Amino acid sequence: MPLNEIDNVTGTAADLLGQVQKGMGAVPNMAKAMVNSPATLKGYLRLSAALGGGKLDTATREQVALTVAQANECSYCLSVHTAKAPSVGLTETQVLAARRASSEDPKTDAILKLAAALVATRGAVTDEQVEAARAAGITPEEATEIVGHVALNTLTNFFNKAAQVDIDFPVVDPADL
Secondary structure, three states: OOOOHHHOHHHHHHHHHHHHHHHHHHOHHHHHHOOOOOOHHEEEEEHHHHHHHOOHHHHHHHHHHHHHHHHOHHHHHHHHHHHHHHHOOOOHHHHHHHHOOOOOOHOOOHHHHHHHHHHHHOOOOOHHHHHHHHHHOOOOHHHHHHHHHHHHHHHHHHHHHHOOOOOOOOOOOOOOO
């Protein structure tokens, strides 16, 4: 998929890439490719912003992103979220654990296990998996957000793999775990 530079697009595409640049300080290749359909990039940005204002904290959201990217074998997203992890307070050990859908914190561990189960079952989690999440203290609001984050990250995983987006971060290979 072609990568669109901010200086080479107009209208909505230029506005969207400008928003990304303002928010991140740069425009990653995923956004440059996703803006081939401004509606797709706009949808991604809106869902990301909405979920970013939810109950799950930034570190937990990054751990969910790592769990989902590993499960979907998306090197682009693993690379992005591994690079971002230190800025939200995650250690290398926590990053590797999240890729395994695991955490030393019991509630975070349950969140990651639920996220992994959602991916593995395509949303058809069992009553036992739902009960384990509840028993770990995951509220209905948090459970709903976990589904939203899994969907958001699956969108980016599938997009980056299908579009074969060049990785513009230090590369992390899903096979290297």
